Amino acid sequence: FIVIETRARKPLMPLSTFKLQTLRGANVVGVLIGMSLFSMFFFISLYLQQILGFDALKAGLAYLPLSVVIIISAGIASQLVTRVGFKPVLITGSLLTASGLLWFTQISVDGSFASDVLGPSLLAAAGLGFSFVPVTIAAVTGTRPDQAGLASGLINTSQQVGGALGVAILASIATSVSGGVDPRGRLDQAQLAKLTDGFQAAFAVGAGFAILGAIAAALLISSRDSREMAAATRADGPVAAAT
Numbered sequence: 001f002i003v004i005e006t007r008a009r010k011p012l013m014p015l016s017t018f019k020l021q022t023l024r025g026a027n028v029v030g031v032l033i034g035m036s037l038f039s040m041f042f043f044i045s046l047y048l049q050q051i052l053g054f055d056a057l058k059a060g061l062a063y064l065p066l067s068v069v070i071i072i073s074a075g076i077a078s079q080l081v082t083r084v085g086f087k088p089v090l091i092t093g094s095l096l097t098a099s100g101l102l103w104f105t106q107i108s109v110d111g112s113f114a115s116d117v118l119g120p121s122l123l124a125a126a127g128l129g130f131s132f133v134p135v136t137i138a139a140v141t142g143t144r145p146d147q148a149g150l151a152s153g154l155i156n157t158s159q160q161v162g163g164a165l166g167v168a169i170l171a172s173i174a175t176s177v178s179g180g181v182d183p184r185g186r187l188d189q190a191q192l193a194k195l196t197d198g199f200q201a202a203f204a205v206g207a208g209f210a211i212l213g214a215i216a217a218a219l220l221i222s223s224r225d226s227r228e229m230a231a232a233t234r235a236d237g238p239v240a241a242a243t
Helices: 002-007 015-019 021-051 056-061 064-084 086-104 113-140 145-178 189-220 223-236 238-242
Strands: none
Touching (some): 015 021, 021 056, 021 113, 021 145, 064 223, 086 113, 086 189, 113 223
16 A cells, blocks of 8 residues: 555555644554544443343443533533643543543442443543544644545544454453353353453553553644644634634
């Protein structure tokens, strides 16, 4: 792909796009966010159904509080980026996500939705809203109008690639820790405990990915771009802020 793009007269993805520091940093962070958050949903679903005994419909309904918090936190994040810039909000979101995932490492084989899932899922949901909004803004900051579509596609691709990598890596870790327990059929208490141990390990590594995302945001994303975007938005008034 890279060879073809460097030789093409009108490349689909001009590699010169990656000269933009904030765009590069945002895509690195996007991969790490995807690795932590997409895999989180996967393992929450497994825990709800395989350990707590939820059926598919009940497990789906259990995500409703999380969805509400995502909507609220995304709205708050969109306002904050116009005041303090996207970089501080993105770092905060990554740390909130890490905190939620670390909380998930406390799940137990005899737990419940209220005591083991609700609290950490709401905290991680707040982190998701505080992460996706600023990382998307960061990814298109500094691009020309004819580059905006490409930049938007890149950040979405980075998140999806991160999600695929995260699920693959963390599923391997969870399986290794649980000793390859087959979740199909009726499991005894010891087998359920091993599965739970695997989920705990996956959440811990997922938290590590989120922490790396916060570090990457701090080091790779331009603070000047973040401040200038916020200043420009304030100068343009409420119309720009709403946009």
